Amino acid sequence: MSGYSESTVWLIIAALGCGTYLVRLSFLGILGNRDLPEWVLRHLRYTPVAILPALITPLVLWPQATGGTLDAPRLSAALVALGVGIWRKNAIAAVFAGMATLYAVGYFLG
């Protein structure tokens, strides 16, 4: 993370902290007991599944550690983590299965 000065990183932390706090405080502290319009709620429900997959995709397809080429250990680890996560509905199990696959496939392919 050579691209940021120390104070820039603190700025990011502080701004993200304030922004997140204001989101949490929004209704409980400021707007009070009122209903959000249905269409807003409908969009908010999808924010994590809308952002996180887009963030993951290039990391899986073009990992920096391999110079940007698709590699078998990382791709299989991603698929196993996804599969176990959907199957077991358990994030911790998915992390362990994914990392175990990464190490196992990496080891067998040398």
Add this chain to the structure above:
Amino acid sequence: MRLTPSNSAYLSGIIGGLPFLLVLLPFGLLFGVLGTEAGLPVSQVMGFSFLVIAGSAQFTALQLMTENAPVLVVLASALAVNLRMAMYSASITPHLGAAPLWQRAMLSYMLVDQTYAMAMQTYEAQPERSLRWKVAYFFGLATPICPLWYGATYAGAVLGATIPPEFALDFAVPITFLALVAPALRTLAHIAAAMTSVVMAVVLNWIPYNLWLILAGIAAMMVGAEVERRMTRARDKLS
């Protein structure tokens, strides 16, 4: 010692919060490890966990910072991941909205995925509980959850410096995100949003400054909402 009602509410909150330690410990550790591996000093890694106190958003910011994305893109993406908390805030207000402002200010800081999920579950199962009981219960939930997040992050940050690079921890971030997203793919609308997100990430990847991420997120959110709207309409027609 005889327990007053709010003491016993606080205690049942603590007990309700304890099982989440199993989830938070590994993720907190991982954030600490990856933060120091990415080159952040321990103070800044801890700054994230104290001030932001939201796992997915912290990992998002960290990932984009290792890609040297512009500050505004880092902030917009991580905040977008946290927008779901506006929904938490709105839906918990009928239960806690009558508390004094200073209490609501503190409760807001502690409104994380785990405290929210557990509190809502309990409030809906026991609607007869008083405001004082509900507030004390929420403080109880946060009592193990928040300090553990700081502690696990700190342990990870100290440990991170000693882990050799052969462990390919660069890939722990995508694995973590996949693990967080996969259990959330409950409905057709969630799956449609996630698929749109993946496709748009590839199609729009040429757009500089990681702006593609924001655009892909907006498109995926709209697709998720639209699929939900159509599914609901189709179901209403059937019944």
